[in-house]
Amino acid sequence: MLTLLLQFSVRHPRTVVALALALTCVALVFIPRIQLRLDGRSLIPEGQPDFAQSDAAASLFGLRDLVVVGVRPGGGSVYNAETLARIGRLSEGLASVEGVVASSVLSLTTAPRLSVEGGRVETRPLLEEGAALDEAVVERLRRETEAQGLDDGVLVAPGGRAAAVVAKVSAGADRERVLEGARRLVEAESGGEDAVYLSGTALAQAILGRSAARDLLRLIPAVVVVICLTLFLAFRHASPALLSLAEICVSLTWAAGLMGLTGRPVFVTTLVLPVVLIAVGVSDDVYALSHYFAAARGTPGAPAAATVLRTFREVMRPISLTAVSTVVGLLSMAASGLEPLRVFGLCGAATILFSTLFTFTLIPALLVLTDPRPAAREGQHGGPLARLVMRTTGALTARRRPWRVLALAFVMAGCSAALLLRLRVDDSWIKNLPAASDIVRGDRFFNESLAGTTCVELMFDSGHDGGFLNPAEFAALGEAERTVARLGDVGATGSFYDDVVRVNASLRGTTYRAFAESLREGGTALSSGEIEQSLLLLSTVRRAPLRERLDEGFRRARLTVFIRNADYGRIDAVLRAARAGGAGESGGDVNHADAGGSRAVVAFGDGWISYLTVRLLVDGQVYSIALALLTDLFLISLLLRSARLGLVAILPVAFSVLLVFGALALAGIPLGIANSMFAGIAIGVGLDFSIHLCAAYYQGRGRGLASHRALERALDTTAPAICTSAVSIAAGFAVLLFSEVSPNAQLGLMICLSLLACALTTLVLVPCLLTIRRVAG
């Protein structure tokens, strides 16, 4: 098939170029349909089984992303007229920000309260618009806040050391605008004695989206320049770089058009896809063009069409094989449970397929049309690096040395495997921002002074309508809340249990904490009637978030857990505690409990997304790396007709990926969504090196050469291309080091390291293995 396409392209180059251009124009039409997804929920596919119940719970309780503004009072306490006025202005201002749900703004000045004084029940916020802020009002606010236990770190810290204004972001709101509006507000209030902070996942997402888009504009030209330069230096001719980039450009346009056509979104973590694919796509072209240029130098007078046909036919088999291995590497990401990795894998695979198609159609057509004539070069082809590598390989494969090389490799692999146990897997929108970002500063403030910025939401299902009117179920919810709250990293907890306790404490003229303690110790108990009565009172307060905490049938209750400096381990501890405290005797696992059983617990919200992301990432990595390596092993063994040769081809890339994982663990850098993509790319691209070497060795053996002669010849023909390819692709990826998004910079570094390690390992380890085992073709 490829041969026919190659022949057609050589015979009808203009038709091929015109057709490619026409289809590229069609693809361009669909590109504007690509949407950028910035919300955390979009990371996990709709059909994810662990998430079906979470989605339903999030919808039931009207869960939305939050914007949080923090105030650190200059005088040490927020209970003064100036700071409270500032909180009031921030609350009103936040309500006016486009994209913020105006009625959702909660702060000391807007929070509903249910106080009973002198036989009168009041629910309106004490400091509603226009209320005078005299000393008596300030003192009353402090007294009521403390009496009702509202100084738990959510809206105000104990002792009034800090305060927060919290608001929901509307579904589908433009997060950029929310960010701009919130920043303007914070800036306007930052002049006084109080320090004002801004944070929230929604805002971090907007900043990352903006940074990633800026990256795209800066890094694409940079990667193009770097690759052009390295290819020019390698070939001493402008054509290979220009032809290769033209081909990649068309492939990317087609892949982007396909994304638009199929409605695939892009994510912050996949915005670097073009940069990555430009670097990856060059790989096959380097092999094909180096063959062509070597042949053209050897036969200066030969017509371009004939040289193209001959040289491209020769590399068709290894290039097809390397394309398959790259596609397998990228598609292995599609096996992940995370949407960005899936999109990256699918679109990357499509780009490589297009790129391979164009390697045998568009590039031959362009070669025939442009007929580039390289100047004849003295001596052996390949740069000084290739010659150095070949000399080193020759020395290492000499008598007895291969064993030492293998022993060293084995020790290194063992150390990396041991380090792997220390590898941390974590991902967070906010942690991905630069440390100097205002959102990161805000996040630090909320984690140090208030209850934290990450929430794990838990839905407790009593199993039947009206279940939480039952005093036993109600008490069990309280017990679960206390169990979770006892964990050291939990900043605060909140559920309708607290609201009901507050109401009853007010009705009895006591404080929230005293009444809660009395309930805990069994000194008091609430009857079903009292619980229902309290809910009736709470339901009359429009701003009270009762519907966000208890469903209308009183069957399902939500418990919000604020975690300070949340990571996988801390969230896991909360989920375990919830399981122990909430699921009770039913013993149901979180999100796996029998829906019909009593007190099933379903986790949802930001914290759960982040937890599940890590879990899916780990599962996906193990599964996709294993899948890619096994698939590649099978395909290479089949095509080279030798399982041993297949295994030899796979080893360098497996070894280099293991080394990079070890280095990651050693450096204490967590594996996240963005940097985890390195494994798929490294396997896809890095495997090309050993495939070319092994295929050349296999061909040599097939022509009847002795093993050592076949190896020498294989190294002679492929080592320069492997070096050129590794250096040019690594240089392309090195551009990512200048990314504003740190995981993308890490991704660039990790790919560079793994590709260079893989090229080196291929040129050292494969010859050693072939020398020792005398692997037969």
Next chain:
Amino acid sequence: MNISTILLRGLVAVALSWWASGCRASTTPARSAAETARAPATIPEPETPSVEPVAGDAMPDVASLLKGYNGRDFGSPGWRRVSLELLNGSEVTRSFTVVNLFENRDGEVRTLFYLERPTGLKGTSYLLSEQGVGEACVRVHLFLPAGERRVLEVAPDDLDEGLLGSDFTYNDMRTLLPIEGYDYRLAGQTTLGGQPAWAVDAVPSKRVARGATAWARARFYLAREFSFMLGADYFGREGKDAEAARSLRRMRVETLEQRGGIWTATRMRMYGGEGRTSLLTLGDARFKMGESAGPLLTPESLLTLPEQLSRRGLTLEESPSPQR
């Protein structure tokens, strides 16, 4: 036709039908659990009457309109039983049965709301006392039967909060329109629910009135041919929230009838936004009862209401069930 051709055709048919079923499935986007839970069946939007301005002799004096409305015969002393349903779309999320007792004594109207259902809340009572005049012209007392068994007064600033968690507020339960503290203006004439009506706009003009209402402007639709409120629209403050400024809530009397010469709504719906509505449906009603309900309509009597109501035959067990 040989057996292999038949088998081949069969396979092709199976493959085509499988492909077609896949196509059908893929053309209809699968609804996530979240979407299903989020999307209640919708109910029709409330009727939006177009108001025509009136001028000259046809234009009535707004003060006399309000006086006529507040002075109407509403069957005092009377009794009725209503069901209140809280709906999300067309799904009933909560329902209550309320016994209502009211009396107009020397211009002061007192209305008692006694909860019969749900059983867990039985005995919970509200007493609404209103006067047509005076700034603080309405007071609400609440009795909670469980626990402390206390009678509490609801703060005047909270009277526009949701009654029983519904879209109706304490203020919506008033029999009289408040006069002091509000500016009224005749907006024009219209037709609502097939009835000719006057559209009267109200704006709270004094601090107390502003504090007691969550709305910045209201439009009341008063029947032209008899004294009755057919509907009301409540609007938020301009410039703060564009959506709220358009409409906070809308009340529509869906059906009404005369019982013993007294006009009464038999179905009344409050639209609260986001697909939520609250529906009041009249069950039984008795107007112009011979015996005064006065002794029951005091804050102190709320403590012993169940027994007193029972003696009057007004409990659910002893009187006809509400009819829909």
